[in-house]
Amino acid sequence: ALKLASPQEVQKHAKNLVADMARCRKFVVMDSSNEPIDCSVSALLDMDLSSTLILRQVAGKVLHTVPRGFEGFINARPALHTQDYEDVVCIMIDIAGSTRYAQLQPPHIMAELFHKVYMIVNSIVERTVFPFAYIHELVGDSVLIIVNAGFMCRSPAFSSAIVLSVATSSQCQLDEILSAYCSKMHARIGIAMGPICAGVVDGRTFRIFGSTVH
Structure with a gap:
């Protein structure tokens, strides 16, 4: 389509592409001491929404990202x-069934189980939809994933997919794995869309609030 476009249209598409690419880099990488890390970040996006995040020249142990x-x-x-933020x-x-199961098992078995749960979900998110979705936090035996928030890379047209x-x-x-x-x-999966409030209220962690989260 670009071959048939005017120079002005090509320039317009190029600016939009650069703007979208810039949004992929609106994160600050933190080390284990919650200090920002200087590094080069590239996000390689494919048409099928798969992506690869590349960190170069990273110094320190990466802990998490903060918008x-x-x-x-x-x-x-x-x-x-x-x-x-709206439409998150x-x-x-x-x-x-995990509560009943936990009552019959030693604690380390539950830790092992939830580690496997996290690794499976994290692999799915990283391999197929990141940076358009990310795991925000673990809450008890639950994994909270965020899509289409204003502080992250967004693709509203593909949010449902x-x-x-x-x-x-x-x-x-x-x-x-649970049946084993x-x-x-x-697994039980709940999906909600609506407004949230996000930020730092305790000087320690980036959090999100609102009925959409629950």
Whole structure:
């Protein structure tokens, strides 16, 4: 299509492409001491929404990422630093039957199980939809995934496809491994879309709030 476009149209598409690529880099990499790391970041995006994030010249042990603009509030004096975002999709994955199972097992078995759950979901997100979705946090026996938030790389037109891809792949792979532990355990997946408030309220962690999260 670009071969038939005018120079002005080509320039317009090029500017949009550069703008979208820039959004992929709006994250600050933090080390294990919650200090920003100087590094070069590249995001390679394919047409099927698969992606590869490349970190070059990274010094330190990477702990997590914080949206740009909030990094200065991490490991700082507690204060309220938040912003509202619309049309955010939250995917909550938890394990049905895990409470009863945990009562019958030693703690290290549950730690092993939830580690496997996280690794499976993380692999699905990284391999198929990152940076358009990311695991925000683990809450008890649940994994919270965020899609289409204003502080991350967005693709609103493909949000439904992204969400369904994560949900269906996670359901299939988790149910397979959970059945090996207990036939009464299975993955439950909840999907909600709406407004959230996100930011730092304790001087320690980037968090999200609102009924959409629950």
